Amino acid sequence: MILPSFExxxxxxxxxxxxxxxGFEARGxxxxxxxxxxxxxxxxxxxxxxxRHVVSLRHLPELLGISRDSIGAGxxxxxxxxxxxxxxxFPALAKAAEWVASPLIRESATIGGNLLQDxxxxxxxxxxxxxxxxxxxxxxxADVCRVVPGEKTCVATYCGDLAPVLLCMGASxxxxxxxxxxxxxxxAFYIDEGIQRFVKKPSEILSEVRIPTEARRRKVAYxxxxxxxxxxxxxxxxxxxxxxxxxxxxxxxxxxxxVGSAALLHPDVAQxxxxxxxxxxxxxxxxxxxxxxxxPYRNTFFAPGYRKEMLGVLLRRAMAEVGGFEPAPSxxxxx
Ligand SMILES: Cc1cc2nc3c(=O)[nH]c(=O)nc-3n(C[C@H](O)[C@H](O)[C@H](O)COP(=O)(O)OP(=O)(O)OC[C@H]3O[C@@H](n4cnc5c(N)ncnc54)[C@H](O)[C@@H]3O)c2cc1C
Numbered sequence: 001m002i003l004p005s006f007e008x009x010x011x012x013x014x015x016x017x018x019x020x021x022x023g024f025e026a027r028g029x030x031x032x033x034x035x036x037x038x039x040x041x042x043x044x045x046x047x048x049x050x051x052r053h054v055v056s057l058r059h060l061p062e063l064l065g066i067s068r069d070s071i072g073a074g075x076x077x078x079x080x081x082x083x084x085x086x087x088x089x090f091p092a093l094a095k096a097a098e099w100v101a102s103p104l105i106r107e108s109a110t111i112g113g114n115l116l117q118d119x120x121x122x123x124x125x126x127x128x129x130x131x132x133x134x135x136x137x138x139x140x141x142a143d144v145c146r147v148v149p150g151e152k153t154c155v156a157t158y159c160g161d162l163a164p165v166l167l168c169m170g171a172s173x174x175x176x177x178x179x180x181x182x183x184x185x186x187x188a189f190y191i192d193e194g195i196q197r198f199v200k201k202p203s204e205i206l207s208e209v210r211i212p213t214e215a216r217r218r219k220v221a222y223x224x225x226x227x228x229x230x231x232x233x234x235x236x237x238x239x240x241x242x243x244x245x246x247x248x249x250x251x252x253x254x255x256x257x258x259v260g261s262a263a264l265l266h267p268d269v270a271q272x273x274x275x276x277x278x279x280x281x282x283x284x285x286x287x288x289x290x291x292x293x294x295x296p297y298r299n300t301f302f303a304p305g306y307r308k309e310m311l312g313v314l315l316r317r318a319m320a321e322v323g324g325f326e327p328a329p330s331x332x333x334x335x
Pocket of ligand 1: 035036037038039041100101105108112113114159161162204207234
């Protein structure tokens with residue numbers, strides 16, 4: 001597949017990138033940001049939402065740096081997976097980064113691009129000619145949803161691995177644009193709609209992921225279901241975090257990915273765990289509640305019924321890792 005033509009801009013500072021955006025906005029010209037390009041350019045090759053200008057954020061010094069408090073949006077996933085500081089303080093985040101795609105993709109892919117990757121759907125992530133032959137969908141060239149006929153909003157699935165872990169850590173993102181900068185908690189960042197996706201304005205650049213000190217007190221685990229362990233996107237993913245007093249849960253968080261158009265916290269399910277002992281009986285109870293609340297669509301590889309059931313399995317395994325107990329046995333392809 002051949003990349004369609006666009007004008008590539010390579011600013012050398014964040015201020016220069018924002019100046020470029022100011023100009024495009026004033027002239028009404030379309031543009032995209034480019035980090036590793038592992039998501040954006042794959043979509044461009046399928047002629048999905050191609051823009052006239054592409055602003056490369058690669059090598060912007062303001063988007064680099066890894067510490068326990070902050071990760072620059074331009075940091076590569078392999079560097080996060082192998083960072084000693086991240087390993088020691090947030091092992092689940094290192095693991096989620098290590099589980100993204102394949103080693104080659106992690107050499108280009110950034111944490112910013114991971115959080116902002118496009119939503120995915122069987123009817124959308126196809127070549128242009130496939131889409132035309134199947135009359136396309138409302139996220140691309142048509143105005144009809146092929147997954148839920150009659151649906152007027154997009155149900156494409158968000159499939160990022162890092163967002164659920166960062167949600168459980170209480171992280172926020174720093175957005176910088178022509179109107180200044182602002183910090184948005186990740187819990188208020190995503191919108192459960194496949195086209196709109198998040199509250200970031202098109203002109204804003206994600207510069208940094210900020211990690212609160214409370215995250216260091218939380219024990220976090222992440223589990224992911226995917227077809228091929230060597231490369232695939234999650235077809236379901238669950239992060240679980242707890243603050244413990246002995247085996248008693250003082251506070252806990254559950255977040256999912258790849259079962260809706262956003263990565264989401266599940267406070268109603270997590271609430272049931274407050275003050276309880278972290279063990280298999282509680283894990284079974286929370287897993288049943290989570291499965292009952294989930295509504296995945298038929299738009300990724302595995303059937304929605306299977307993905308729904310697997311959410312429970314993944315949660316039990318994540319809770320078992322945090323609590324140090326044996327999860328109930330199950331037959332599955334989950335990681
Ligand atoms: C075969 C394959 C397997 C994959 N498997 C996984 C997987 O298992 N798990 C997973 O999570 N992802 C997976 N991905 C998706 C993708 O590779 C990753 O999410 C990656 O981290 C995206 O980062 P990037 O830097 O390449 O983003 P890009 O492609 O450069 O950008 C993605 C989007 O974010 C925007 N963007 C990027 N950075 C910024 C910024 N700083 N500010 C504002 N906007 C920005 C771009 O405009 C674009 O819309 C896979 C991709 C492929 C091709």
